[in-house]
Amino acid sequence: MLPVPVVRRLLRVKVKVSRNRLMQIAVSVFGLALVFAVAFSYFENVDFFTAFYWAVITMATIGYGDVTPKTEAGRVVAMVTAVAGISTFTALVSLLAENFISSSLRRMMGMHRVRYSNHYLVIGRGSSVSTCVNELLGAIERGELKLAPIVVVFPDEEERKRVELPEEVEVLIGDPTSRETLERARVDRASHVILALEDDSKAVFVTLMVKRMSKARVFVEVLSEDSVELLRGAGADRVVVSRSLAGRLLASSIFEPEVVDVIEDITSSVGGYDVAVMEGNAFWGRPYMEALRELKEREDVFLLGYYHNMPVLNPPLEEPIPPGAKLIVLRGSVSTGKLR
Template identity: 60%
Template sequence: MIPVPLVRRLMKLRIKVRRNKVIVLAAAVFLLALIFSIMFMYFEKVGFFTAFYWAIITMATIGYGDITPSTYGGRIVAIIAAIAGISTFTALVSILAEYFIESSMRRMMGMHKVKYKGHYLIIGQGGSVLSCLDELKRAISMGQAEDNPIVVVLPSEEEKKRFPFEDVEVLVGDPTNKDTLQRARAAEASYVLLTLEDDSKSVFVTLMVKQISNAKVFVEALKQESFSLLKQAGADRVILSRTLAGRLLASSIFEPEVVDVIDDLTTSTGNYDVTVLTFPELSELKFGEAWQVLYKQGYLPIGYVENGIKLMPPLDSQLPRNPKVVVITRVSS
């Protein structure tokens, strides 16, 4: 079996060579047309534009017949132009066709390069990528997140074939490879979300992304001891997924209803959602007063943001200006 990285490098090299061939052939066609135009002008005593038009039409083997040579010299030039045109135009068209076909194949295989800026970049595999994408798409549809393009990087073509979303740009590649990050335009991304199967890879990719980009990097960690390493690598937020899962499993024994509530609040398909919203009209009000206003609007305030999250604050505590309030809201169907 041929290694996939080797195939990618060979295809990349072939495209560069082909681009050079297209330029050389296009220049050759133009130069030949110019030479035949000058020769046709000399023998047939016509203007340059007319001669150049005749040369292009003859070399392309279209032959409208509106301009025909009347001298022996002109007819000889026409014979040479027709033969040269068949070879050069055929070569040029075939190379262009092959280039576009190969570009389509690269896109089908996920080996192409995106052209986005300010996009969301999700790197990983498995259920975490799908649940992350579900939640992000829902947040965008509800106006809770910026409506930017989403790019997903998967490790293999098998993962790409199983990927259920057709409206998302999908690339295939090793995220520890700099070429993969370049194809995904990680340097231009606004957010990079990592959910890899190995924490050491997550640390390495976080370092690489932070070296080339100002994007915020959010990482799923599998082990508690990886938390500090990822923070040192520059991760803006680290989620300990297995630790949270373990807590929920234990809570299922003695407080299963709490697990149901957490599952509902943290799932995009649930009935309720926890979110943080800004309410300028509540500036410097008492929390109790703000609670009454928001409850009538369909929100259940449970705290606000000021030097951290303040949950269940005293009712007489004063909100800051343009307060960010933590609320529970019903999710519309």
């Protein structure tokens, strides 16, 4: 008697075969080839490999002529094999072509399933998506982010047409609140998930789903500050209030427009300058002035301060940089070639 685990595996295989037409036809072709090979080996008195080779060649209607039946029984088997081969091989090739075309169409429509791991997943709509993707690509080119695929999920085809993305970005179409969409995007294997849904209630719901399905870090854009605590409670690792930031910049553009220009420049990797964070273990315990001077001479970057639980900008020159701190620096954007 077969062990229970073996029986269960056989039952699973049987169910998969019964539900998959392509597998059914493939098993039928292979089974017929075995049957005809046994018959040919028996009637023609040849080894099994030669018989199996003859059966496959005959079923595929290739007929090289290097192996031919000599007996009447062998010729009968050859005729039956040729007729059976035409039907089964035609069905197999048709299903293969159908699956290939279906897969291509699903990819064109964004309804396919990705097979990535540790990828960056961006879900949302609007200009925030394209800006985010461009920043990620820039950080990858500079070596600040690990090289990994970027997958974008749009809610519909119209949104996909409105937003221009680089060719190397994988695009899916689907409802972000649907588990099926998140599964197709392999959220369970993503390293980071970015949500820019332009709907705070939907952002809370999707964050809960992502956290339930994945261990990825989740970063969310919201419109209202009232949603920040809800999203943090849902498990979001960081929440950005886009309208509050936009409002502050709009107000500042009236009385200090130059500051707005600086902020827009340093927050974009494609501008003239870029604010970045770098490891500072070589300067832990040393005065801020030494780090400022050495970084300018050696790295051609300007030290703005350090991050230790919170940002500390422009500290006293004699203040030592605490252990565990990261350095906040200003440097020229790689795209402009202005500094390093």
